[in-house]
Amino acid sequence: MSLLIFVIRRLIYTVPLLVCAVTVIFILVHSAPGNPIDYIIGEAGADSELVARLRAEMGLDQPMLVQLWRYVLQVLSGNLGYSLVSSAPVLDLILERFPATLLLMASQYTLSAVIGVLLGVLAARRPNSALDTTLTLLSLTSFSLPIFWLGQMMILAFGYHLDWFPIQGMSNLREGYTGWRYALDVAYHMVLPVVTLTIFNLGLIMRLTRASMLQVVGQDFVKVAYAKGHSERTVLLHHALRNALLPVVTVVGLEIPGLIAGAVLAETVFAWPGLGRLTFDAISARDYPLLMGMFIFISFFVIVANLLVDIIYGLLDPRIRYQ
Amino acid sequence: MSMSVPVTTSPPLTPGRRAWRRLRRQKAAVFGMSVTAVFLFTAIFAPWLAPYGLLDIGDSFVPPSPEHWLGTDSLGSDVLSNIIYGARTSLIVGVFAMATSSVIGITLGSIAGYFGGWVDDALMRLTELFQILPQFFLAIVIVALFGSSIWNIVLVIGILAWPVTARLIRAEFLTLKRRDFVEAARSLGMSDRDIIIREILPNALPPIIVNGTLQISGAILLETSLAFLGLGDPNIMSWGTMLHNAQEFFNRAWWMAAFPGFALFLATLSLNLIGDALNDVLNPKR
Numbered sequence: 001m002s003l004l005i006f007v008i009r010r011l012i013y014t015v016p017l018l019v020c021a022v023t024v025i026f027i028l029v030h031s032a033p034g035n036p037i038d039y040i041i042g043e044a045g046a047d048s049e050l051v052a053r054l055r056a057e058m059g060l061d062q063p064m065l066v067q068l069w070r071y072v073l074q075v076l077s078g079n080l081g082y083s084l085v086s087s088a089p090v091l092d093l094i095l096e097r098f099p100a101t102l103l104l105m106a107s108q109y110t111l112s113a114v115i116g117v118l119l120g121v122l123a124a125r126r127p128n129s130a131l132d133t134t135l136t137l138l139s140l141t142s143f144s145l146p147i148f149w150l151g152q153m154m155i156l157a158f159g160y161h162l163d164w165f166p167i168q169g170m171s172n173l174r175e176g177y178t179g180w181r182y183a184l185d186v187a188y189h190m191v192l193p194v195v196t197l198t199i200f201n202l203g204l205i206m207r208l209t210r211a212s213m214l215q216v217v218g219q220d221f222v223k224v225a226y227a228k229g230h231s232e233r234t235v236l237l238h239h240a241l242r243n244a245l246l247p248v249v250t251v252v253g254l255e256i257p258g259l260i261a262g263a264v265l266a267e268t269v270f271a272w273p274g275l276g277r278l279t280f281d282a283i284s285a286r287d288y289p290l291l292m293g294m295f296i297f298i299s300f301f302v303i304v305a306n307l308l309v310d311i312i313y314g315l316l317d318p319r320i321r322y323q
Numbered sequence: 324m325s326m327s328v329p330v331t332t333s334p335p336l337t338p339g340r341r342a343w344r345r346l347r348r349q350k351a352a353v354f355g356m357s358v359t360a361v362f363l364f365t366a367i368f369a370p371w372l373a374p375y376g377l378l379d380i381g382d383s384f385v386p387p388s389p390e391h392w393l394g395t396d397s398l399g400s401d402v403l404s405n406i407i408y409g410a411r412t413s414l415i416v417g418v419f420a421m422a423t424s425s426v427i428g429i430t431l432g433s434i435a436g437y438f439g440g441w442v443d444d445a446l447m448r449l450t451e452l453f454q455i456l457p458q459f460f461l462a463i464v465i466v467a468l469f470g471s472s473i474w475n476i477v478l479v480i481g482i483l484a485w486p487v488t489a490r491l492i493r494a495e496f497l498t499l500k501r502r503d504f505v506e507a508a509r510s511l512g513m514s515d516r517d518i519i520i521r522e523i524l525p526n527a528l529p530p531i532i533v534n535g536t537l538q539i540s541g542a543i544l545l546e547t548s549l550a551f552l553g554l555g556d557p558n559i560m561s562w563g564t565m566l567h568n569a570q571e572f573f574n575r576a577w578w579m580a581a582f583p584g585f586a587l588f589l590a591t592l593s594l595n596l597i598g599d600a601l602n603d604v605l606n607p608k609r
Contacts, residue, residue, distance in 0.1 A: 025464065028465060032468040146587050148584075149584030152580045152581075155573065160573065257455075257459065261457070269570070279463065283553050292464055299455075
């Protein structure tokens with residue numbers, strides 16, 4: 001029964017969440033100082049004819065609930081409005097930049113998950129040993145680091161000072177590489193941002209894994225595994241870790257919005273051509289439709305990502321039959 | 324950082340005093356508390372400590388030197404003085420945002436946990452909604468729409484951060500409300516309001532204290548992140564604004580980025596160290 005029905009049910013559940021996100025934006029725009037039109041056409045737009053047309057188009061003379069309903073329908077049909085600066089559809093602007101952000105997030109996430117889980121297991125092996133204390137301190141340090149500052153310091157050290165890695169952008173535009181040379185060039189440009197993000201996210205995953213392992217290793221099935229004569233390595237990595245990962249997956253699912261926020265800040269530092277740079281430019285230009293569209297798009301992304309996390313959780317935990 | 328030590332009974336050790344003793348034994352906690360003390364001192368006495376005023380402008384891009392220990396920025400103002408004034412901003416943001424979110428979170432969490440039923444259901448759905456919304460982007464939109472004055476930023480961070488507190492308090496209430504002392508209070512005819520405030524709440528506070536220190540560091544990081552993206556209060560010196568300005572002048576003036584960021588890192592690290600140690604001391608169950 002199962003997976004399909006579960007997925008469909010959760011998909012239906014995402015619609016009201018998305019509607020809530022859209023409603024939040026609607027309420028904000030309408031309670032902000034000034035006229036909603038000001039946020040659509042910007043401060044320069046004093047053209048009264050344009051204002052009148054927009055007013056009619058947006059249905060500002062209609063009751064609030066009607067306006068909200070129209071706005072929700074509009075967003076659900078994929079229309080997030082138009083950028084004030086480039087007047088391109090907001091959704092197009094976002095989708096154009098999103099792959100770069102996704103690439104960065106997926107790479108750093110894979111890295112920090114693997115390293116974080118391994119270090120967490122290592123720390124939990126001998127609780128309160130010197131190694132454990134050191135790793136715990138390092139993990140605290142890692143998530144106390146302001147990510148944008150960490151990025152700046154990476155650029156100073158490995159970019160300007162040692163000149164090992166490129167510090168800006170996603171590829172060398174002057175060379176105009178194609179094919180695998182291009183892929184290699186992108187990978188080369190990715191090193192610093194990915195390392196920065198990994199250092200930042202590693203700590204949390206390690207800490208969670210450690211705490212979760214400590215709870216699991218005391219349980220009977222782990223003792224049984226030892227009693228059967230399995231090596232410590234097998235018991236820890238196969239029996240204990242499999243169970244210890246469940247809470248880690250849950251919390252990491254809750255952290256997805258934080259991951260995107262971190263990526264956006266890091267992208268700004270490294271001039272990575274993803275959503276981060278787009279956000280930064282939208283803020284500088286006070287491009288309200290773009291900022292709001294970004295919020296709605298990322299809400300949608302987070303909701304879908306949480307759905308995926310739930311599915312992974314179900315796959316990892318045989319006790320859960322999605323019901 | 325003063326832990327409130329109850330003075331109602333002298334020896335044997337009160338729980339507060341015992342916690343304080345255990346805290347003092349952890350090196351990391353002592354480091355955290357010392358740095359936080361320096362941070363507090365700097366923030367409070369900023370105008371007396373800063374070698375230059377915020378409006379004193381000299382040569383731009385002076386490297387660290389005897390006149391300007393940490394150099395000057397692109398406008399020619401002293402980086403050290405700016406960091407000292409920035410401590411004030413961070414302290415204000417951290418403390419007031421934490422207070423805002425605690426008031427909301429404690430109120431809603433207590434009501435949800437104590438009364439249960441549909442009230443609980445409704446409030447928990449609300450916290451879930453708040454937790455799934457991408458808070459950082461919500462903060463960006465709100466601050467962009469409503470203006471980036473420091474109090475707006477405090478309010479936004481406070482309003483976004485309450486769900487964690489509410490969930491913690493609710494969980495405590497769910498177990499505490501079944502205890503005998505609550506039954507006793509009820510049979511004595513105490514009102515619900517008094518039971519919540521006088522009987523249960525004091526016992527539910529330990530996880531909130533831990534969470535509070537983490538929320539202060541979280542709020543400081545969020546404020547500096549917003550300022551770094553260009554959404555800082557233009558009338559106030561913030562470490563995030565300093566890093567925002569440094570971004571352009573990286574190759575010319577490394578000190579513009581290195582020092583304010585290090586101050587920020589030290590502040591959040593020491594608050595997190597305190598939170599971590601408090602967690603060990605106040606919630607030994609793990």
